[in-house]
Amino acid sequence: MRKKAPPYAKRMRIPKENKTVYVFVDWVSWEQANQISQARGMIFNPEHSPSDYAWPVRDCGVIVMDYVGTAPHVINSLAAELKQHGAVEVHHVDFAQAEIDKHI
Secondary structure, eight states, X not given: OOOBOOTTGGXXXXXXXXXXXXXXXXXXXXXXXXXHHXXXXXXXXXXXXXXXXXXXXXXXXXXXXESSOOOHHHHHHHHHHHHHTTOSEEEEEETTTTEEEEEO
């Protein structure tokens, strides 16, 4: 079975020089985003498994924007899946806890 892209992934515009993309956890995080980051972002619904999706992140740095306080095991699973799809590095910004994690 072919995996589908996460919501909004198909309309992302990734610059050639700064290959950073955003993964917004839940629609709440998406609504907090500005237009620039939305243009380079997609949504992850934590009610789904990260492995349900084909993540278009090869050779990109990824910033996971989390305004809903997602459980650490879900974030770790998401980070592992993003790396498996070729992400160079993954950072988690947890606005619910006001923390910026190092590499995951």
